[in-house]
Amino acid sequence: MSVQHDPVQRADFDQVMVPNYAPAAFIPVRGAGSRVWDQSGRELIDFAGGIAVNVLGHAHPALVKALTEQANTLWHVSNVFTNEPALRLAKKLVDATFAERVFFCNSGAEANEAAFKLARRVAHDKFGPEKCEIIAAVNSFHGRTLFTVSVGGQPKYSDGFGPKIQGISHVPFNDLEALKAAISDKTCAVVLEPIQGEGGVLPIDLAYLQGARELCNQHDALLVLDEVQTGMGRSGSLFAYQHYGVTPDILTSAKSLGGGFPIGAMLTTSELAKHLVVGTHGTTYGGNPLACAVGEAVIDVINTPEVLAGVQAKHQRFKSKLEQIGQQYDLFGEVRGLGLLIGCVLADAWKGKAKMLLDAAAAEGLMVLQAGPDVVRFAPSLVVEDADIDEGLARFERAVIKLTQA
Numbered sequence: 019m020s021v022q023h024d025p026v027q028r029a030d031f032d033q034v035m036v037p038n039y040a041p042a043a044f045i046p047v048r049g050a051g052s053r054v055w056d057q058s059g060r061e062l063i064d065f066a067g068g069i070a071v072n073v074l075g076h077a078h079p080a081l082v083k084a085l086t087e088q089a090n091t092l093w094h095v096s097n098v099f100t101n102e103p104a105l106r107l108a109k110k111l112v113d114a115t116f117a118e119r120v121f122f123c124n125s126g127a128e129a130n131e132a133a134f135k136l137a138r139r140v141a142h143d144k145f146g147p148e149k150c151e152i153i154a155a156v157n158s159f160h161g162r163t164l165f166t167v168s169v170g171g172q173p174k175y176s177d178g179f180g181p182k183i184q185g186i187s188h189v190p191f192n193d194l195e196a197l198k199a200a201i202s203d204k205t206c207a208v209v210l211e212p213i214q215g216e217g218g219v220l221p222i223d224l225a226y227l228q229g230a231r232e233l234c235n236q237h238d239a240l241l242v243l244d245e246v247q248t249g250m251g252r253s254g255s256l257f258a259y260q261h262y263g264v265t266p267d268i269l270t271s272a273k274s275l276g277g278g279f280p281i282g283a284m285l286t287t288s289e290l291a292k293h294l295v296v297g298t299h300g301t302t303y304g305g306n307p308l309a310c311a312v313g314e315a316v317i318d319v320i321n322t323p324e325v326l327a328g329v330q331a332k333h334q335r336f337k338s339k340l341e342q343i344g345q346q347y348d349l350f351g352e353v354r355g356l357g358l359l360i361g362c363v364l365a366d367a368w369k370g371k372a373k374m375l376l377d378a379a380a381a382e383g384l385m386v387l388q389a390g391p392d393v394v395r396f397a398p399s400l401v402v403e404d405a406d407i408d409e410g411l412a413r414f415e416r417a418v419i420k421l422t423q424a
């Protein structure tokens with residue numbers, strides 16, 4: 019039995035939606051693996067992955083199974099009661115990381131909001147109200163709530179909404195001297211992305227991350243790593259901090275954690291977690307059984323040597339072809355990133371034209387992302403087939419050729 023829906027078109031977006039997004043002209047209606055079909059039946063290859071979310075592509079059988087089984091079992095009980103999927107996923111995250119405690123929520127912004135509140139709470143409890151300052155990086159991105167845009171280092175997202183959260187400063191990324199100059203005993207947390215995602219797919223320098231860890235230790239400040247974009251296998255390690263070998267005090271995850279089902283998590287130690295006593299923080303949907311059942315299936319599939327090694331191999335496959343395209347058409351200055359979070363920095367002649375490349379790629383049947391105006395970003399499924407990589411990059415090259423001939 020199928021329900022009859024009224025037909026809708028892209029034009030309806032402008033009639034009924036708040037205009038804060040400008041979606042593409044086509045509407046995807048179905049996906050399988052790394053392929054997506056739009057309303058007209060046109061097939062596209064998906065290297066955007068729902069912005070680093072569809073970590074196992076579309077309609078992965080293990081995720082569909084987990085979701086449908088849970089849908090037939092128990093959807094929601096709230097945090098007045100706990101539930102089995104939440105406890106199972108939390109155990110798996112604890113087993114796989116430095117963390118001993120998990121807080122579940124529904125998005126990256128919410129995970130960061132919890133992280134920042136925890137950092138302030140710990141400092142408040144242990145050192146008093148003066149120690150409340152947060153240091154973040156210029157060009158960083160941590161979400162769209164008022165606290166998270168205030169911490170994020172991009173004024174275009176934080177300006178124009180009245181007074182911001184106080185006590186936040188921004189230092190240039192990968193500049194240890196600047197961080198050393200900014201940090202003080204009033205600092206409660208330093209917040210960093212292992213790879214600045216929205217800021218241009220810019221990886222952190224190992225020496226900088228190590229230095230930040232030491233400075234935090236010296237000043238009783240917490241190191242918060244925002245792994246909302248880099249986590250859950252995307253870097254080729256389960257979390258990017260494991261690739262770098264620098265352990266944070268608090269880690270946030272979302273995006274790939276649910277493989278397309280909304281979920282976020284804040285991971286920390288029991289020593290820090292104990293400051294969030296009953297009633298200090300919460301969210302109705304946090305730990306929702308549907309979300310956690312899917313998250314559990316995601317980690318089961320991803321946290322295996324085969325999938326993680328596959329990410330490294332697929333990185334090489336992307337990188338060598340992208341470098342060849344970059345050189346052949348004088349398109350890219352640099353191809354950077356880890357695992358399957360890859361940024362192609364446009365050469366001077368192409369500066370500002372990332373959106374044009376996205377649109378040209380979509381016209382050839384390929385979904386890619388930008389990361390600012392000067393970087394084309396690839397965040398495909400971690401299990402994207404080699405044949406799909408080759409075909410997708412062939413479509414990308416055709417898009418580039420069309421633009422060079424235009």
Ligand SMILES: *Cc1c(COP(=O)(O)O)cnc(C)c1O
Binds near residue numbers: 124130211247273
């Ligand atoms: C996407 C992102 C966020 C925000 O996540 P939402 O789920 O959109 O709230 C936070 N931090 C980083 C690094 C991100 O990439």
